[in-house]
Amino acid sequence: MTQYALRRLLETVPILLGVTLLTFLILHLSPGDPAVLIGGPTATAEEIANIRARLDLDRPLPEQYLTFLGGLVRGDLGESVQRRESVRSMIAVRLPNTLFLAAASMLVTLFGVVLGVIAATKQNSLTDLSLMTVSLLGVSIPNFWLGLMLIIWFSVDLRWFPAAGLARPFFSWEGLQAVVLPALTLGTAGMALVARLTRSGMLEALQQDYVRTARAKGLADRAVVYRHALRNTLVPVVTILGLNFGYLLGGAVVTETVFAINGIGRLTVDSILARDYAVVQGCVVFIASAFVFVNLLVDLSYAFLDPKLRYQ
Amino acid sequence: MTRLVRSLLALALTAALAWGAAQETFTYAAQADAVGLSPVLTNDQVSSVANRHIYENLVRRNPTTLELEPWLAESWETPDANTWIFRLRPGITFHDGTPFDAAAVKRTFDRIKDPATGSPRASLLAPVQTIEVVDDLTLRMTTGAPYGAFLAALAHINAAIESPTAVEQYGDLMRNPVGTGPFRFESWVSGDRITLVTNPDYWGGAPEIDVFEIVVIPDVNTQVALLERGEVDLLDALPPELVARVQTLPGVTTISQPGTPVFYLGFDHTEALWQDRTAREAIAAAVNTEVIVTLLQPTAVGSCSVIGPQVFGYVAGVEEACVGSDPARAAELWGQVEGARPITLWVPQIGNYPRVGQIIQGQLSQAGFDVSINLVEWGAYLAATSAGEQDLFLLGWSNVTADGSELLYPNLHTANVGASNRSGYSNPEIDAIIAASRGTTDQAERLALLDQANRALLADVAWVTLYHEVLLVAHRDALTGLEQLPNGDWLIGNAALAD
Numbered sequence A: 001m002t003q004y005a006l007r008r009l010l011e012t013v014p015i016l017l018g019v020t021l022l023t024f025l026i027l028h029l030s031p032g033d034p035a036v037l038i039g040g041p042t043a044t045a046e047e048i049a050n051i052r053a054r055l056d057l058d059r060p061l062p063e064q065y066l067t068f069l070g071g072l073v074r075g076d077l078g079e080s081v082q083r084r085e086s087v088r089s090m091i092a093v094r095l096p097n098t099l100f101l102a103a104a105s106m107l108v109t110l111f112g113v114v115l116g117v118i119a120a121t122k123q124n125s126l127t128d129l130s131l132m133t134v135s136l137l138g139v140s141i142p143n144f145w146l147g148l149m150l151i152i153w154f155s156v157d158l159r160w161f162p163a164a165g166l167a168r169p170f171f172s173w174e175g176l177q178a179v180v181l182p183a184l185t186l187g188t189a190g191m192a193l194v195a196r197l198t199r200s201g202m203l204e205a206l207q208q209d210y211v212r213t214a215r216a217k218g219l220a221d222r223a224v225v226y227r228h229a230l231r232n233t234l235v236p237v238v239t240i241l242g243l244n245f246g247y248l249l250g251g252a253v254v255t256e257t258v259f260a261i262n263g264i265g266r267l268t269v270d271s272i273l274a275r276d277y278a279v280v281q282g283c284v285v286f287i288a289s290a291f292v293f294v295n296l297l298v299d300l301s302y303a304f305l306d307p308k309l310r311y312q
Numbered sequence B: 001m002t003r004l005v006r007s008l009l010a011l012a013l014t015a016a017l018a019w020g021a022a023q024e025t026f027t028y029a030a031q032a033d034a035v036g037l038s039p040v041l042t043n044d045q046v047s048s049v050a051n052r053h054i055y056e057n058l059v060r061r062n063p064t065t066l067e068l069e070p071w072l073a074e075s076w077e078t079p080d081a082n083t084w085i086f087r088l089r090p091g092i093t094f095h096d097g098t099p100f101d102a103a104a105v106k107r108t109f110d111r112i113k114d115p116a117t118g119s120p121r122a123s124l125l126a127p128v129q130t131i132e133v134v135d136d137l138t139l140r141m142t143t144g145a146p147y148g149a150f151l152a153a154l155a156h157i158n159a160a161i162e163s164p165t166a167v168e169q170y171g172d173l174m175r176n177p178v179g180t181g182p183f184r185f186e187s188w189v190s191g192d193r194i195t196l197v198t199n200p201d202y203w204g205g206a207p208e209i210d211v212f213e214i215v216v217i218p219d220v221n222t223q224v225a226l227l228e229r230g231e232v233d234l235l236d237a238l239p240p241e242l243v244a245r246v247q248t249l250p251g252v253t254t255i256s257q258p259g260t261p262v263f264y265l266g267f268d269h270t271e272a273l274w275q276d277r278t279a280r281e282a283i284a285a286a287v288n289t290e291v292i293v294t295l296l297q298p299t300a301v302g303s304c305s306v307i308g309p310q311v312f313g314y315v316a317g318v319e320e321a322c323v324g325s326d327p328a329r330a331a332e333l334w335g336q337v338e339g340a341r342p343i344t345l346w347v348p349q350i351g352n353y354p355r356v357g358q359i360i361q362g363q364l365s366q367a368g369f370d371v372s373i374n375l376v377e378w379g380a381y382l383a384a385t386s387a388g389e390q391d392l393f394l395l396g397w398s399n400v401t402a403d404g405s406e407l408l409y410p411n412l413h414t415a416n417v418g419a420s421n422r423s424g425y426s427n428p429e430i431d432a433i434i435a436a437s438r439g440t441t442d443q444a445e446r447l448a449l450l451d452q453a454n455r456a457l458l459a460d461v462a463w464v465t466l467y468h469e470v471l472l473v474a475h476r477d478a479l480t481g482l483e484q485l486p487n488g489d490w491l492i493g494n495a496a497l498a499d
Helices: A002-029 A034-039 A045-054 A061-073 A087-121 A126-140 A143-157 A173-205 A209-216 A221-250 A253-258 A264-273 A277-305 B002-022 B045-054 B102-113 B150-154 B164-170 B220-228 B240-247 B277-286 B289-295 B327-336 B353-366 B378-386 B405-412 B428-438 B443-459
Strands: B025-030 B059-061 B068-070 B073-080 B083-088 B128-135 B138-143 B183-189 B193-198 B211-216 B252-267 B343-348 B371-376 B392-397 B463-476
Touching: A002 A061, A002 A277, A034 A045, A034 B378, A061 A277, A087 A126, A087 A173, A087 A221, A087 A264, A087 A277, A126 A173, A143 A173, A143 A253, A143 B220, A173 A221, A173 A253, A209 A221, A221 A264, A221 A277, A253 A264, A264 A277, B025 B045, B025 B220, B045 B183, B045 B193, B045 B211, B059 B150, B068 B073, B083 B102, B102 B128, B102 B138, B102 B164, B150 B405, B220 B240, B240 B252, B252 B277, B277 B327, B277 B353, B289 B353, B289 B463, B343 B353, B343 B378, B353 B371, B353 B392, B371 B378, B392 B405, B405 B428, B405 B443, B428 B443
Parallel strands: B025 B211, B343 B371, B343 B392
Antiparallel strands: B059 B068, B073 B083, B083 B138, B128 B138, B183 B193, B193 B211, B252 B392, B252 B463
16 A cells, blocks of 8 residues: 555656646746736836846746746745745745635535435435435535625624634634634535435445345444445545545635635636736646645545455 | 732733724725735735835825825926926935935836836836936936926826835845835735834824734625624725615715726727728717716716816816717718728726626617627736737726826827737827827926817727726725825825724
8 A cells, every 4th residue: 555655646746747837838828928917008018028027037938947847846936926925935824724724614515424324314304305405505506605695694794703814823712713604605515515425325325235234133223324334435425525625725716705715726816817827836736736645545545445445 | 019019010901901902903905915015016006005105206196186296305396398306305214214315216216217127117207317316305307308297207106215225135125115104014914914004203293093904805795794894994996886785884984086097998990990980980979988887886987088087188178079979870980981890899807897898789789780799808808909909999097197198198109009009099190299298397288288189089089988987985984084096096194093
């Protein structure tokens, strides 16, 4: 298994190289110019040329890419062309917020497993119907709308939770209070998806012979459901959770925008809109690395969930 | 002894609480983070909000009279049309203790003019040829030709004065701003908030507000929720659809002021079709700007003038020179145009443009034009319109200097085709009038020239002015003394919070 993990880690090198090259090409081939955006509509041609020279954007593209790669090897992600700020520090400032929000949202998402089990064990009951209706709504509701509604109800009207931002320290009363609404907003769709997935997996598992055997042996219902049926259902659920966590690290831009959370997703989108090449590259490297790492952990967890799976 | 210690502790605690209670923190919600805090290197709205409070200019526009008045410069004289001698206010220091003097002004202006700096508004000082320190508090500048809008250019935030010591130390002041203004820089959490604190030694008297926080709240609905909760004191980017809601919030005041920004429907004048005035007139006749102004209420005011009512160069009644809305005539004119073809309306995907674009598409279609919309992301839009890829297009100009020459020269003078003159408009006769308006310092003469240029542009249908912006600021009732300018700037140097 160690050998497998090492091989997978080594495989990330060409993946990340490919990702950086692709990002670089897409950014530079798509229309738009950071110098024009910095100058704004008022800039003259001379002003734009001077801005471009100041930011080294007039150097040949291969040279710019190689400079970026050279820096990456040394752990230096470069400097924002727009803001003259180190990309590493820009990511470092936002990383704790992103991780905390992602972790809190994962807790909400994980709750979907519990809901799925309840729905499956009470198949076709009112509870099952209610849970599945709610989960259908959870998957369908756009999260910007959900976020705004939560702000209006719980923040403006009831004043239970703050409307924006994360409070430090995270693990204080204020910190936990501040993460509730964004975590619910971000985690609801995942929770609903996981609930539906768990329910269907559980329904199938509960029909299997080994479950019947376990019941025939006289095992308690709880043990049958959680130790036998659920464990066999978890492989696809964990895969979804892994992908979802990767998404939470980089793709939470809507929730981050609605709740004014200073995270990696918003940084990525803002930088794309500003054509801030170095920052986009840095964010993409981070998000891709996180995705690869989380999915490696997911793959490794399969062995624990299903001993039949072996790594080569 | 114990009693004495207790009394002292109680006194200290009371003093601390009183100090804490007296701390006035003003919070402004911005939709984006500032790009940087060097006025020389930035040109975005949020940076300007911070920079307006950290730095100051030689000249400023009075928030009440809107006239240009001395600021860091105490007075000036113009011995001849090309020479400006500024006498600086004595006894002013930058936040880092550096004395404010003529050398500091020269250093800033030299930096703006140096191509290596890459200043986005270097053109403001382009006509300046020499900058000379006469003595500590006297500066002489000469221009190649008379520069009519010079004082307005000097009042632009990009011409604010930086501390030379800080520039020496940091290279640029993007993240280490040091000016002479009423607030000092305290901290900046990238993407989250900028904190400024009062400058106790401010030459104009320390502000009553102790802390000025600019917090990044990208979603405008969330901004309104925070204003309602009393966690934000001021919003200035309200879309028209939210104004009614904000106006009903208890404890919130909304103030509006006709502004300098102008929004227009432009033509690509480099295309043979749009070089035909009849084609341009047909478009102008098909568009009914009243509908757009009504839709955008209360954030727009109607006037078909290129130079808006709040901009120097506007003369009341100029609207008579406009092509009026007349769809039937538009169809008739379009029928006379050789090479009439389907039109693409380029619309940037930002602000009110998409909604305005849809209305114009509808109006043109009703008048018989075949129009499709090309909705483009802002960054790509600026690049495409600069390269002349557009057909018909929507754009605006914020007019920070509030001077007509600084509107017409960048947007409609031949010298700026391929950059800020995105419509590629080139008319030698009008070029000459615009150049003359910049080339005299006699303000009455300038006004007459700008009016002449404005009328000529309207008669030639250089573009179709859609509306002029009305600037809206919503703030908590507790805030008093806010100063608002028609170019969108607002100042809290003389403001206070009642609670």
